[in-house]
Structure formats: C-alpha cells, structure tokens
Amino acid sequence: MSTASAPVRRSPFKKWCDQNTGLFFLIPWILGFLIFKFYPFASSLYYSFTDMNFFKGIREYGIMNYIDIFTEKETRTALLITFKYAFITVPLKLVFALFIAYILNFKIKFVNLFRTVYYIPSILGGSVAIAVLWRALFRDTGVINTMLGFFGIQGPDWLADRTWALFIICLLRVWQFGSAMVLFLAALKGVSVDLYEAATIDGASKTRQFFSITVPMITPVIFYNLVTQIAQAFQEFNGPYIITGGGPRNSTTLVALLVYNYAFKENEMGMACALAWVMFVIVMVLTVIAFSSQKHWVYYAD
Amino acid sequence: MKKAIALALAGVMSVGLLAGCGSTGNSSSASTGTDAATGETSTTSSGAGSLSISWWGGDSRHTAYQNALAAFTEETGIQVDTHYGAWSGWEDQTSAALYSGNAEDVMQVNWNWLSQYSGDGSKFVDLNEYSDIIDLSQFPQSTLDACTVAGKLQALPVSMTGRIFYWNMNTFKEAGIEEVPSTLDDLYAAGEAFKTKLGDDYYPLAMGEYDRMLLMTFYLESTYGKPWVEDNTLQYTVEEIATGIDFIQSLEDNHVIPSLQTMNAAGIDGNNSIDKSEQWINGMYAGIFEWDSSATKYKGSLADPSGFTVGNEIKFGDKANGGFSKVSMGLAITETCQDKEAAAQLINFLLNGDGAGIMGSECGIPNSASGLAAAEAAGAVDELVLEANTKVMQFVDFQLDPTYESNDLKANPGGVYTDVFGGYSYGEYTDSTEAATDLYDGVTEALEDAAKG
Numbered sequence: 001m002s003t004a005s006a007p008v009r010r011s012p013f014k015k016w017c018d019q020n021t022g023l024f025f026l027i028p029w030i031l032g033f034l035i036f037k038f039y040p041f042a043s044s045l046y047y048s049f050t051d052m053n054f055f056k057g058i059r060e061y062g063i064m065n066y067i068d069i070f071t072e073k074e075t076r077t078a079l080l081i082t083f084k085y086a087f088i089t090v091p092l093k094l095v096f097a098l099f100i101a102y103i104l105n106f107k108i109k110f111v112n113l114f115r116t117v118y119y120i121p122s123i124l125g126g127s128v129a130i131a132v133l134w135r136a137l138f139r140d141t142g143v144i145n146t147m148l149g150f151f152g153i154q155g156p157d158w159l160a161d162r163t164w165a166l167f168i169i170c171l172l173r174v175w176q177f178g179s180a181m182v183l184f185l186a187a188l189k190g191v192s193v194d195l196y197e198a199a200t201i202d203g204a205s206k207t208r209q210f211f212s213i214t215v216p217m218i219t220p221v222i223f224y225n226l227v228t229q230i231a232q233a234f235q236e237f238n239g240p241y242i243i244t245g246g247g248p249r250n251s252t253t254l255v256a257l258l259v260y261n262y263a264f265k266e267n268e269m270g271m272a273c274a275l276a277w278v279m280f281v282i283v284m285v286l287t288v289i290a291f292s293s294q295k296h297w298v299y300y301a302d
Numbered sequence: 303m304k305k306a307i308a309l310a311l312a313g314v315m316s317v318g319l320l321a322g323c324g325s326t327g328n329s330s331s332a333s334t335g336t337d338a339a340t341g342e343t344s345t346t347s348s349g350a351g352s353l354s355i356s357w358w359g360g361d362s363r364h365t366a367y368q369n370a371l372a373a374f375t376e377e378t379g380i381q382v383d384t385h386y387g388a389w390s391g392w393e394d395q396t397s398a399a400l401y402s403g404n405a406e407d408v409m410q411v412n413w414n415w416l417s418q419y420s421g422d423g424s425k426f427v428d429l430n431e432y433s434d435i436i437d438l439s440q441f442p443q444s445t446l447d448a449c450t451v452a453g454k455l456q457a458l459p460v461s462m463t464g465r466i467f468y469w470n471m472n473t474f475k476e477a478g479i480e481e482v483p484s485t486l487d488d489l490y491a492a493g494e495a496f497k498t499k500l501g502d503d504y505y506p507l508a509m510g511e512y513d514r515m516l517l518m519t520f521y522l523e524s525t526y527g528k529p530w531v532e533d534n535t536l537q538y539t540v541e542e543i544a545t546g547i548d549f550i551q552s553l554e555d556n557h558v559i560p561s562l563q564t565m566n567a568a569g570i571d572g573n574n575s576i577d578k579s580e581q582w583i584n585g586m587y588a589g590i591f592e593w594d595s596s597a598t599k600y601k602g603s604l605a606d607p608s609g610f611t612v613g614n615e616i617k618f619g620d621k622a623n624g625g626f627s628k629v630s631m632g633l634a635i636t637e638t639c640q641d642k643e644a645a646a647q648l649i650n651f652l653l654n655g656d657g658a659g660i661m662g663s664e665c666g667i668p669n670s671a672s673g674l675a676a677a678e679a680a681g682a683v684d685e686l687v688l689e690a691n692t693k694v695m696q697f698v699d700f701q702l703d704p705t706y707e708s709n710d711l712k713a714n715p716g717g718v719y720t721d722v723f724g725g726y727s728y729g730e731y732t733d734s735t736e737a738a739t740d741l742y743d744g745v746t747e748a749l750e751d752a753a754k755g
Contacts, residue, residue: 054397054398055401055418055419055421055425135569140568141568159566159567160563160566161563162728242573245571245715247566247571247572248728249724249725250715261716264397265393265394265713265716266710267397
C-alpha cells in the first residue's frame, strides 16, 4: 500500500518565481548596469552624432565630430600621444612586473615585506597625492634634479620639455606595477616544480628554464595582464591631469584628458562622446587582435 | 573559460571608458522658480530659511565671505550653506553644476559667464524683478548695463577691474633699480639689470599665456588707438596683431619675462598660478601684470612682502593710453533657487548693506556706492587695492568685450590664447604673422560663435 502523499499544487506564478529566484538576486545589479552603464553608454553614442553643447543644446546632427577627430591637429596629436603612451608603458610595466615577481618568487629573507613594499605603489599610484608628489619630484629645482646636481649633472626641465614630460607620465604608470606583479607571482607559484627539476637534469640553464618553461607556462596571465593594461593605458587620466595638465604644449594630453577638456572646459559634449567612442573602438580592436593572436602564443593547460 | 573571463573583463573596462560621457536634457532645461514673483515669503527646499552660495578666491576672501554670511544669518535668521575654493578648475565644476541644475542659490560669477552660460537668460534670475529688495540705484547704470544679457539683469557687479603691474621692489633694489618701471625702455633696462646683476634665473616680470594676451591688447590699443573688439568684430588686422606678438616676444628676448618653458619647468602652468611658485615667493620673479583686485593675494604669498608695490600703468604707444576695464565679477541668483527673495536679500546685504563693510575690498573696490561707503566706514578697504583700482580706472580707455574671456579663447590648456602664445614662446611658429593668423582666426570664430548665441 502506497504511503506517498499527494503532490503539492503550485500556482504558475510561484512556479515561475521558484525557477527564477536567481533573477531576483540579480535585479539590483541589472538595474545598476542599465542606469549607470548602459544608459550613459547608449546616450554617449547618440550625442556623439550631435554638436551637443551644455549651454547651446543640439544644433546639428551628423558625423562631423568623427571627421573632426581625424582631421583636426589637436585630436590627431592626442591619439598619437596616447598610442605612444600605451606602447611605452604596457610592455615596460609587464616586463618590470614579471622581473620583480620572478625575484620575489625566490625564497629570500623578508620576502613578504618586499612583496608589500612593491605592491604599495599600485594602491597609491593613481592618487592625487602621488601625482602632486611626482610633480614636486620632477620640477626644475625638484628632488631629482637636486640629486643629479650632486653628480654635476644638469637635469632637464622634466615637466616643461615636451619629450621628457611624456616620459615622466609614463614613469608614473610603470611604477604602479604591483597588481600585475601579484598576478605574475601567483602564476609563477603555479608552475610545476617537476618541470624545472627535469630541465635541470637535462642541463638547462636558469635563463633557458625561464624562457622555455616559466614564460610559456604563465602566458595566460601575461595575456590577461596585457589586455587589461592596454585598456587601462588608453584610459589614463589622473597622471597628465594633475602633473602636467596636458602640457607642455599638449605633449601629454592623452585622449581621456582631451575628452574631459571637451566635456567640461569647452562644454562640447558631442565631441567628447565621439572621442570616447573612438577610444572604445580602438581598445576593442586591440583586444580583438590580442584575442586572435593568443592561439599562437598562449598556452592553456586545460 | 579563461578566455571568456578575460574578454568580459576587457569589455567591461572599455564600457567604463564611455560611461562617464552620458548627458541628459538640453541646454534650456533650467527649472523655473516657484513663487518669487508673487512676493510671498517662501521657504527653501532644504528647510525653512536656508540658502546656498558659491564663490572662488583665496583664503582672505573665504574668511571675509564667512564673516559676512555669519552676520547675515545673525541679522535675518537665514542659514547659508557655502561652497568655495580656488579658481583652478572652478569654472569646470560651476558650468557643470549650472547645466545640471545643481548650482547654488547665489553664485559669484565671472562677467563673461552671463553671456557664455546664460546667453538666453535661462540660468540666472532677472534682478530687476527684485528691485524692491535690492537697491539698484547704488550701482552706476553703465555697470548694470554690462550685466544685462538677453534683456535681463542677470548679476549685480561686485566691482570694476583692470590689469596693472605690481613689483617686488626688494628685488629691483638688489638689481640696482630704485624706481618702478614706467616706460617700455624701463622694462628693457630692468631685464638687462636683472640678468647681469642677479643672474639668469631672475626676471623683473613673469607672465603666463593669458597675461601676455592682455598685455599685448594694452600695447595694440595704445599703439593703434582702437578697442580690441567693437560691435562683435575684431578691430585688428593680422599684420597689426603680429606687431603685438613681436612686442611680447621682445620682452622675452630682452630678459624682461621668462619663456613659458622656463615657467613650466618652475611648476607654473594652467593648474598652478604664479603666486604659488617658489620664484615669486622668493622674489626671483619680481613683477606681475594682474587684476587690481589681486594685490592682497600676490602680496600675501611673498616671503618678504615689504617691497610689494603697485606699479604704474605703462603707455606703450601714442594713440591712446590703451588697456581696458571690465566688471570683475558679479553676484547672481540661479533660476533653480527656491527662495529668490531671500537670495536677493543676501545679495543686497553683501553688496549694499553691512556685509559690504565686512567684505571690504576682498572682491575688488565695491561698485555699489553704499557698499563702498560701508567698506570705507569699516576701514576694510585695502590701500593697495584702492591704489591699484584708482590707477587702473584713471588710465584705461576702453571697455572689454565679454567674448574676450570666452573659455574657447582663454582655457588653459586648449584655448586660442594658450595655443598661440604658448606655441610662439616654445618656437612652434615660423614667424609672428603665422601666430597672428591663428589668433585672428580663433578670435573671429569665437565672436561668430557668440553672435549665434
């Protein structure tokens, strides 16, 4: 004789709710995304095809902003400088972060202290205070030139010379290598010791082991760092805004700063949106290229 | 999986690039006041009897405003929230606040903002409607006219101002010069004396890009005897402007002013003004060409202010004195203010009433007759500011066109003045005619843009 109880009848609504409980948990995020990400994202695309000005409204529609971006000296220069900045800082930062991570992967005394010390710039690096400090370091009578003076070297006008100023901005970025370093460190820890032992038995040198074992095994993390660093580099704002204000002679006016200038100094929101979209497309294209290339150089164990 | 995570992350970061660029509404979205015109006592949205006010300036101006506002609260019971800061970056945030309807009830405004941000009269209240609260008869009609845009008196003039030289005579005396420079030849002689007696790092005068534009305008107006702009039209040809640029360059060549590269290296740029530089503080840059209301700020930053002296205006040509005066700043009520009568009461207190006695000459010599009397009675008129203002007003021939200070022209970086004078000082132009052409085109474009409204 069966003792099973009769099945509980649930209303379709309750059934739907039970099946989509997860959706309710996601609603805050979805709302936040729609309001604070998607809407600005979509409206910026719309405004990029207008001459939207804060105080004059929209008087014209079309692709004039995009034409201006590729024909006007100011925007072309900013794009060029941004590319230069990204292609200097990203490789340097990755190489430096990997180098330090490699050193900190050895069992040395006070290694935890060193890891903390090297990570600190990543926490502080983007702050206004550090940018102000950077400015004080590299002004004509700043600490750097004073130190060079001890050795009889006349330091350049770091922040007033068009070439050196960009170098200083790049240096600030490279200095913030801590987060990439931590990821590299985690990746290095994950490389099997067996591989190194086998290579040692085969007579491989440390250098050979680094390039033939370490680097291939951590390529997924190199790839990840590469993609994120490219995206970050193209969005750099704080450094040039606070240290040089985009000068001298616009030599450090990166695109993000130019977007700000268009939007909030000249109130040309349409142009600012168009420029932001151009940057978006550039970052997307570079990301796609990076993803397309990974089958040639990124090794996934799984 | 890893590919998907990395792709998603990159995508989100890229979206972040664009997220800040959204905007809403349109340019004429100012909300309307509620009951100001009815004459009824109204309450503010932030609680009964409270207002907000914003201003920019230095520490001494902040203190003066705070003291005046405390006196206003004591007299009326109306609380006043404050928002203030230095000039650097102030216009950026103010324009955004005005556009978004988040600006304070009462604003200290730059004169050109009236036409630039409220050319259609949508952002600021017509103060003529509050003439029963504000005593407009205390102001010269010409200055009220200067603040009337789109048929509305959008602000009350706080003071009139113009540019004049200030000298640190302590350094001049070290260079063997006892008298303030009064001619162009005096300037050249000072440059030579500074270089030979004090060294390459010492200059009798320091000027940023906008200062150079202003001094060039003085030079041109004096030399050619006509205003820079009249009837919204630039009055100078490219050839005439080129002579002005050559004049500014001659100051650099004769060691009167440092190059802009030298100033940038010292940390002086669009973000940091001369008064904050070590060179000014220690007397290595011994002169400035500044607004007459800025005397206390520049004097206050000197390590040894004993030599700070108001100079003489210099007449560079023989057609006119040259130079100009303008409304330095105004006080305006934003259209978003909920209690416009209380705001009008506050403005009257600050410009015509007891507040003017407390404010003194912190915003320049009061334009209001009763305000000036109150300031003088309170002994709050700084002698330096008064001396500078008197000299300026006696000297100048012309009024300034509001477009002169348009952000398109004046912004640093990005403005036409910055590009032309910066570019010329950095050697980016082949000759002064090329630079003059850029300046001519930029100013003409700005004027055309202003005419469109």
